[in-house]
Amino acid sequence: MKRMSIEQLLGINKFAVDDDEAHIILKKDICAACMDKPCTFACPAGLYTEKDGEISFDYAGCLECGTCRTVCPKEGAISWQYPRGGFGINFRYG
Amino acid sequence: MEEEKFATIIVGAGPAGSTAAYLLAKEGLDVLLIEKGATPGSKNMFGGRMYSHALHKIIPNFWEEAPVERPVVKETITMMNGSRSVSMDFQEVKWGTPPYHSLTLLRADFDAWLAAKAEEAGAMVACGIRVDDLIRENGRVVGIQAGEDRMLADVVIAADGVNSLIAQKAGLGKKFSPKQVATGIKQVIQLSEETISQRFQLSGNQGAAQLFVGDCTKGMHGGGFLYTNKSSISLGLVVTAGALQHSQYKIIDLMEDFKENPHIAPLIEGGEIVEHSAHLVPEAGLNMMPQLFGDGILVAGDAAGFVLNLGYIVRGVDFAIASGEAAAKAVLAARANNNFSRQGLSTYQQLLKESFVMKELVAYRQAPQFMANPRMFTSYPQLVTGLMGKMFTVDGGPPVRLLGKVFSQIKQSKIGLTQLAVDGLKGARLL
Ligand SMILES: Cc1cc2nc3c(=O)[nH]c(=O)nc-3n(C[C@H](O)[C@H](O)[C@H](O)COP(=O)(O)OP(=O)(O)OC[C@H]3O[C@@H](n4cnc5c(N)ncnc54)[C@H](O)[C@@H]3O)c2cc1C
Ligand code: SF4
Ligand code: SF4
Numbered sequence: 001m002k003r004m005s006i007e008q009l010l011g012i013n014k015f016a017v018d019d020d021e022a023h024i025i026l027k028k029d030i031c032a033a034c035m036d037k038p039c040t041f042a043c044p045a046g047l048y049t050e051k052d053g054e055i056s057f058d059y060a061g062c063l064e065c066g067t068c069r070t071v072c073p074k075e076g077a078i079s080w081q082y083p084r085g086g087f088g089i090n091f092r093y094g
Numbered sequence: 095m096e097e098e099k100f101a102t103i104i105v106g107a108g109p110a111g112s113t114a115a116y117l118l119a120k121e122g123l124d125v126l127l128i129e130k131g132a133t134p135g136s137k138n139m140f141g142g143r144m145y146s147h148a149l150h151k152i153i154p155n156f157w158e159e160a161p162v163e164r165p166v167v168k169e170t171i172t173m174m175n176g177s178r179s180v181s182m183d184f185q186e187v188k189w190g191t192p193p194y195h196s197l198t199l200l201r202a203d204f205d206a207w208l209a210a211k212a213e214e215a216g217a218m219v220a221c222g223i224r225v226d227d228l229i230r231e232n233g234r235v236v237g238i239q240a241g242e243d244r245m246l247a248d249v250v251i252a253a254d255g256v257n258s259l260i261a262q263k264a265g266l267g268k269k270f271s272p273k274q275v276a277t278g279i280k281q282v283i284q285l286s287e288e289t290i291s292q293r294f295q296l297s298g299n300q301g302a303a304q305l306f307v308g309d310c311t312k313g314m315h316g317g318g319f320l321y322t323n324k325s326s327i328s329l330g331l332v333v334t335a336g337a338l339q340h341s342q343y344k345i346i347d348l349m350e351d352f353k354e355n356p357h358i359a360p361l362i363e364g365g366e367i368v369e370h371s372a373h374l375v376p377e378a379g380l381n382m383m384p385q386l387f388g389d390g391i392l393v394a395g396d397a398a399g400f401v402l403n404l405g406y407i408v409r410g411v412d413f414a415i416a417s418g419e420a421a422a423k424a425v426l427a428a429r430a431n432n433n434f435s436r437q438g439l440s441t442y443q444q445l446l447k448e449s450f451v452m453k454e455l456v457a458y459r460q461a462p463q464f465m466a467n468p469r470m471f472t473s474y475p476q477l478v479t480g481l482m483g484k485m486f487t488v489d490g491g492p493p494v495r496l497l498g499k500v501f502s503q504i505k506q507s508k509i510g511l512t513q514l515a516v517d518g519l520k521g522a523r524l525l
Contacts, residue, residue, distance in 0.1 A: 001283075001362055003350045009281070009370035016132065042338035044279040044372035046346045064137060065372040066257040067277045070270070071339045081259070085240070086132045086222030093282040093326070093369045094139040094201030 006046035010061040018087035022059045023080075024068070030077040031055040038071040039078075063089050100126045100218075102425050103238055103247040105225045105260050107134035107209040109411050110395025111253030113152060113418030115212035115219075118425060125217040126245060127209065128238070130224040135205030138255075139280060139371040141408055142321030142328040143303055144204075145196045148412035152419060153211065157194055161203040163323035164301025165194035168294065171406055172357065174308040178479035179357045190300045198301045198321045198328070200282070225254070228263050228391070234435070235264060235390035248434045251392045251421050253414075256374045258384070258397035266393055267384030273336035273466075274378035276316060276403075279349050280330030283365035287325045293361060294322055305406060308475030310352050312343050315466055317405070318352055320361065327362060329353070332375060332408075334466075375410070376401045378462050379455050386446070387424075387439045394421045402454055404525050405465050413451055420445035464524045469509060469517060477507040 031037070037055060039048040045061045048068065062083075069080040082088070102118050104111045107129035115127040131137040143166055149156050157165075167190040172181040189195040213219045229237035229244060237246035252260040256275065261267035285293075294302040306318030316333035331348055338345060352358055376382055382399040386392065394400075395414035402409045424442035428434050446452045484499040494502070504511060 001353050001359065001365065001367075003354065004367065006346050009346075009367065012367060013370055036340070038339045038341070041341045041344045042277065042335065044277060044345050044349075045370075046344065063370075063372040065277060066374050067335055067338070067372070069257070070272050070275055070335045070374070073339070082130055082224055082257075085130050085224040088137070089371075090132060090136045091139055091202050091369065091371055092136075093328075094135060094205070094371065 010045060013061075014090040014092055015060065016087050016090060017060045018083050021084055023083040023088070024057070024059045024062060025079045026055065026057050027077050028055060030074050034074050034077065036073075038073065039068045042067050042071045097237070097244050097246050099246040100124045101247065101429070102126070102249050102251060103128065103245060104251045104253055105238065106252070106254035106395075106397070107131075107219065107221070108138055108205060108253060108255055108395060108414060109208060110397070110414035110418040110421075111251065112205065112208040112212045113415045114251050114253060114394060114422045115217040116208070116215050117152065117419060117422035119212055119215035119217035121426060122216070123425075125212075126247070127212055127217050127219045128223050128225055128240065129209070129219070129221045132222050133206055134209035134219065134221060135202040138201040138205050139278070139373045140201055140410065141278065141280070141319045141330065141332070142323070143196045143198045144411040145409055146194050148415040148419075150193055152415065155192065157192070157197060160207050161200075163198040163200065164296075164299050165190050166196045166198060166303045166321075167300045168296065168302040170302065170304040172304060172306045173475040173478050174306055174310060174355065174357055175475050175479040176309065177356060178483050180478050180482045190298075196303075198303070198323050200323060225260060228260065233389060235388065249390055249392065249425050249428065249439065251394055251425070252397050253394045253418060253421075254397050256376050256396040258393065261384050261393045261397050264388055264391050266386075266388050266391070267397070270376070270378070270382050271336070272339050273334065274376065274382040276332045276334045276375045276377045277338060277345060277372060278330055278332045278375055279345055279372045280328055281349065281353075281367050281371075282369040283327045283329055283362050284325060284368050285327060285362070285365040289364070290322050290325065290327065296322070299324070307405070307471060308479070310355065311348065311471060313468065313472040314338070314341060315468065315471055317471075319408070326368065327365065329358070329362060334377065335374070375403065375408075377403055380459055381462065387436060387442050389436045390434050392421045392424060392439060392442050394418050400451060400455070402458060403465065404458060404461055405470070416449050416451050417446060420449060420451070458524070460524045464520055467517065469513075473507050473509045477503055477509065480506065
């Protein structure tokens with residue numbers, strides 16, 4: 001089976017993206033001081049990426065697992081909640 | 095706005111919440127089951143099979159109407175190391191007939207069905223609503239807040255899953271550490287029913303379950319899983335968040351590597367990926383259990399850490415169902431005494447103690463620590479696959495008897511004979 005990029009994989013999923021409210025918000029100044037940036041390895045949707053030491057994040061493809069919130073070593077860097085009711089990932093199989 | 099008052103409000107329409115709602119509604123109580131997903135099940139995923147006993151007790155022969163996939167009749171444990179793998183198969187044909195021992199499921203369908211059963215029994219099911227907070231009066235939980243809406247109840251049941259924000263808001267649960275949970279990543283791969291039955295040597299609608307340990311997680315604490323559904327395969331990996339915290343590998347790459355692994359690729363060849371999902375598993379059992387009840391509130395299912403992972407068996411859904419049942423019974427007992435305080439709800443603890451939920455979690459209390467032993471994910475898969483490789487390789491070289499092969503392999507594995515004996519004994523004692 002052909003290897004797929006995470007963009008392709010997320011493209012198969014069904015999301016109802018909440019354009020008005022981000023459910024996960026980063027404090028990038030705290031991230032700047034984070035050495036290992038484990039979120040970039042651990043997020044199963046690959047939503048955390050690092051470029052030139054700066055973190056960028058997109059909440060749109062979030063699978064709502066909660067891994068980032070758990071692995072983040074810096075208190076206060078991630079403000080995490082579930083998307084508003086009805087929004088976010090819609091698993092059709094699960 | 096006039097505030098509505100219910101006998102019980104249940105947060106989360108997973109197996110725990112829907113079971114509690116079903117049982118309370120059947121007793122004629124005014125029950126509200128609130129789910130943030132657009133439909134029940136739309137936020138839920140798991141590896142793939144449910145052990146039937148707990149639900150069979152509540153809804154006898156549920157499989158006749160529930161959307162289930164295949165009854166599992168074949169279990170395989172596979173150790174992998176590079177080009178080598180060693181598998182152990184177990185088959186029980188009887189499990190393919192009622193009462194099915196375990197059934198593979200897809201949660202979007204199954205959870206929606208179970209919530210519909212609660213609705214049928216008279217519960218009010220409100221989807222697309224995220225509960226944001228609890229309402230308290232004199233320190234007692236008396237309802238929930240969702241956006242602008244406030245709803246009151248004698249009791250709130252937090253059945254909101256592993257990231258239980260509600261149990262935390264109630265002050266019953268603490269934030270867990272990365273060592274206490276694992277990230278599960280899964281893809282559903284569509285294949286025809288016949289292809290699946292042929293590939294896994296299954297007859298009719300029978301199903302297979304397979305667990306993988308070894309280099310699929312690059313030695314990190316965790317493993318792979320595969321479950322056959324009717325016309326799809328659930329394939330995925332589980333890795334402790336603690337290991338991911340210090341990993342050099344991205345979990346999304348591990349998943350793509352896993353599908354390319356020569357021991358997996360032929361099983362899914364020709365399939366089409368139809369979903370990519372992820373979820374946390376509470377792995378630490380009793381060690382991460384919150385307080386199970388407070389004034390006006392109970393905690394059930396994953397929110398309470400009720401998952402048992404023995405490495406060769408992963409169970410959470412039957413625990414969720416049984417704890418939902420215990421929660422419902424505790425609410426009924428509290429109603430009989432008209433006492434919804436902490437003390438009035440304490441029957442919950444007693445009911446759990448008497449059920450398999452606590453009995454098994456207590457019995458296997460030390461399994462999580464044992465399973466965290468890194469040798470499980472590196473040295474042992476190497477040892478076993480290496481040994482089998484030696485046994486079955488014929489290359490015209492000088493003859494070495496089996497015992498010699500075993501010793502040279504153990505030496506190579508650097509585990510040490512004493513360590514091997516200790517691990518073996520420990521495993522036999524704890525698992
Ligand atoms: C990768 C993986 C593999 C697994 N494999 C198996 C397996 O093969 N067999 C097995 O038995 N178990 C397995 N489990 C465990 C099993 O999935 C769980 O134990 C089980 O789903 C727990 O049920 P629950 O009802 O407690 O919680 P959930 O099923 O998580 O349900 C919680 C519900 O609450 C809702 N919710 C959460 N917060 C709010 C809020 N604030 N407002 C409104 N709604 C809210 C959620 O949307 C969700 O619907 C696995 C788990 C994972 C992650
Ligand atoms: S792990 Fe936390 S602090 Fe570090 S980069 Fe990621 S979000 Fe920021
Ligand atoms: S919750 Fe899970 S999927 Fe969403 S951003 Fe965090 S790690 Fe990624």
